Amino acid sequence: MSINFDLNDLQAFRAVVEQGSFRRAAETIRITQSALSRRIEKLESALGVKLLERTTRKVSLTNVGRAFLPQVERLLDDLDLALLSVGDGGSLRTGTLTIACVPSAAYYFMPHAIRAFHAQYPKVRLNLYDASANEVSAAVASGEADFGLSFTGNLAPEIEFSVLLEERYVIACRHDHPLAKAQSVTWAQAYEHDYITLNKASGNRLVLDRALAGMQISKDSVCEARHVTTLLGLIEAGLGIAAVPSIALPMAPHPILASVALVEPQVSRTMGLLRRRGRTLTPAALEMIRLIRELPGVLPGD
Structure with missing residues (x-):
């Protein structure tokens, strides 16, 4: 069977999930909204499944889309890493880094880390999703966030937790x-x-x-x-x-x-980093984690 889609279609799908709307996703990858819609329709037609539920107010993943998302992210992340290994190792992809964190972590950790990150990598757009501990865990588990900052508790089984501080x-x-x-x-x-x-x-x-x-x-x-x-x-x-x-x-x-x-x-309580098991973090995510671990009071990494 011939699968008639390409990397642009996969990138469009990931952008819609990251941004939560077709308009913002189109702006992020710098194409028109109609072109973005065509890419999503092409991908869904090629796979023979519906990946996204669209209403006038929001865009959400179908069950099939939720299962497909980790595979797309792994493929695109691995491609990013491969390109970096043969190109300019100091550069990062132009795109979005999404970090889910409880509000106290957003207040304490992120302003200092974001300031340092943005000064060094201005091409990467940062999305800080501050939410409850359960919502942070869910965002990391679903792939909506690259990684999370929260504390130990009722974490999903697919989440890896590494301690930052007590x-x-x-x-x-x-x-x-x-x-x-x-x-x-x-x-x-x-x-x-x-x-x-x-x-x-x-x-x-x-x-x-x-x-x-x-x-x-x-x-x-x-x-x-x-x-x-x-x-x-x-x-x-x-x-x-x-x-x-x-x-x-x-x-x-x-x-x-x-x-x-x-x-x-x-x-x-124990504050730490949340990562989804098996997900390859992008260079942008790894760099942000490095900056967080350099903050005062944070324990050394694993």
């Missing part, structure tokens, strides 16, 4: 809060004050619920939010204190926020 939970409060001058505070003491917490959609909430399962808390939270970064804004506004992972707080001294160690018990 971090403790601390109390975040304003400098004018009664706890701000303490060397440490117990969880019981912290919950005597007005506090804000994460809702059950947060992966951090799962970590804390497991660690504090036996603790009796008589006082309800003032407010719940989904993301740690939202908690920090509420704390700055004076609504209370919150238990947050240490990397969620600014690295430099902050004019409003203070950090206090939490004890009895000490609760920590």
